[in-house]
Amino acid sequence: MADVSITDFTFVPPELTIGAGETVTWTNNDSTPHTVTADDGTFDSGPLNQGQTFSRTFNQRGQFTYHCSFHPSMTGTITVT
Numbered sequence: 001m002a003d004v005s006i007t008d009f010t011f012v013p014p015e016l017t018i019g020a021g022e023t024v025t026w027t028n029n030d031s032t033p034h035t036v037t038a039d040d041g042t043f044d045s046g047p048l049n050q051g052q053t054f055s056r057t058f059n060q061r062g063q064f065t066y067h068c069s070f071h072p073s074m075t076g077t078i079t080v081t
Helices: none
Strands: 002-007 010-012 015-018 022-028 053-058 062-067 075-080
Touching: 002 015, 015 022
Parallel strands: 002 022, 015 075
Antiparallel strands: 002 010, 022 053, 062 075
C-alpha cells in the first residue's frame, strides 16, 4: 500500500513506483476540493473534500498519469512494475 497526500495544490509525491497488485490511497489535506482523475479516463475519484480519501489498486504494469480536474496544473504519475 502506498499513500499520496494532496497538499498545497500538489500531489505528494508527484511520482510513485509500486508493484503490480498494490493499492494507492490519496488523501486530500487541502481545504479546497480536488479530484484524482486518470488522463486516459480509466479512473476518477470524483470531488474529494478535505480529509476524504480515494484508493485504487493497480493490477497492470505500466505508467498511469493523472491530474485534478478542478486544477489541471496538478499532475502525478504512478509507475507499476
